[in-house]
Amino acid sequence: MSGAPWYFDCDTGIDDALTLGLLVAEGADLKGIGSVSGNLSAAGGARNTLDLMALMGRPDVPVAVGAHDPIGGVFGGGAEFVHGANGIGEVELPHVGEPVAESAAAMLVRLAHEHPGTLRVLAVGPLTNLALALELEPELPSLVADVVIMGGAALVPGNVSAVAEANIWNDPIAAQAVFDAAWPVTMVGLDVTMLARFEESHRTELAAGGAAPAALAAMLDVYFQYYTPILGRPSCALHDPLAAAIALGVVVPTLAPVAPVEVDTTDGPGRGQTLVDLRGRFVGYPAQPDVRHTVPLEIAEGFGDRLLESLLRLP
């Protein structure tokens, strides 16, 4: 499926930067990239995306600025404590190119019409642009091959509350719209992304690579600082890259039941949680007709090695 046309939606972001690297290294046919507020503002994320794509030798891919605010809310200011003030760990890249004039949601709708039935959507930030695109074009689900998101948590704790993961937390209403729409959604959540790790040894090897790998390694310094007390050693989780790897088929989850996902859009303590009905776990998660959500729960070890191998191919 890596020959398929892709729309990529991101909030670049250190692990988004690694993801751009993986997509480029694996030769994904990127037709367009939209940004959304999350790790930083949508405008800042588009800037980082343009600069990184140029550094990686792909200044040709159009980048659209997406939604600044979540549906029915106001952007909360991002996660400087995770990704640094500029979103990419204070690494300064040459500014190359400008975003296109259309919005990210409009870009997604246009690409879906240009590649009906084959466009694949990978979204690793809050799902605001996808929800807006569904409003713009109610037929969108029938035009898109599938949607893979990084977000949510099924049987593990959240990362912004006891139960909520940041991307869903940042726009629960948009997430609910994406899960409700009639397209297949693979939810790559914390169940598996917290198991996917980059270690200090990976970072050291990456730093010895070309300009793009070295820049990514420099960003990871900041990301490692955030994750070291959480993980108990210098390392980080590979949230967004794992979603891309699963979408690309580079990683095949060892357990990924089909199960309905509902989002908590209340203002209660569960706000932003993805409620995944996994009650069939003792009998091998029996097939549930009409359910379109796939939730990876287990992956094999070794994704850090595989990601490093890909990233070292970048210029």
Added chain:
Amino acid sequence: MSGAPWYFDCDTGIDDALTLGLLVAEGADLKGIGSVSGNLSAAGGARNTLDLMALMGRPDVPVAVGAHDPIGGVFGGGAEFVHGANGIGEVELPHVGEPVAESAAAMLVRLAHEHPGTLRVLAVGPLTNLALALELEPELPSLVADVVIMGGAALVPGNVSAVAEANIWNDPIAAQAVFDAAWPVTMVGLDVTMLARFEESHRTELAAGGAAPAALAAMLDVYFQYYTPILGRPSCALHDPLAAAIALGVVVPTLAPVAPVEVDTTDGPGRGQTLVDLRGRFVGYPAQPDVRHTVPLEIAEGFGDRLLESLLRLP
């Protein structure tokens, strides 16, 4: 601690019946038992409790009828599909004795005053009586040694919704009051109770025991019917007995972090969920000052064998 005085709160119920058996067999010093609506009505639960205690040779223990309705709600009618219409799998026992005149909540408050600082509370139904007792006597937490409940789910699915366990679901407001009170609470939830199993071989051995063991084995026929499609073979989970075993020290969980628990009392999709903050899982669940909630997550195998051994001691 099994020498301590005990107040036991239950909604008897097939696994409650096994729990009464375990408590009697282990010689727990039961000062009183309260019933609450859950698996069946509070009145029906008291009836079953009296009859079972007589069958087990302990007609001396006072039994109080507790709350019929949850706080701010109306009793939903019980779980006949799990426990049978009479709550004990249609097994007919001789009716022996009558409930005492005081309410379960009043009994709990009285016993706490009679045994200040030493009374242990084990509650394996909805937590309505405990919440009412906290209202009757705000000093209750300082009079009680500890509270062990069967209820909730931390990192596993629920059993009445994707995320909610039945006891908490049946009275979320009461559960929140119990977790908020200044006493230590051990939450024995589905994380461990679904791992504690009675197999067909256990049931067969139990059926060959005395009158009480044989009656319990007969009840288990109905309980097994409910659990067989969930577990994939004739067997059942040992929810309430495991809570008693952990309270008695008969089972010592192999992993039981101290972590804050919050209950979802909204009307959203997460209603009745116990939200347990386990975000410290990668660094060994560091101590959290002022947190009073202990949440067993892992137990060793073999509780079914141990429970059988105890129950076979009954007359």
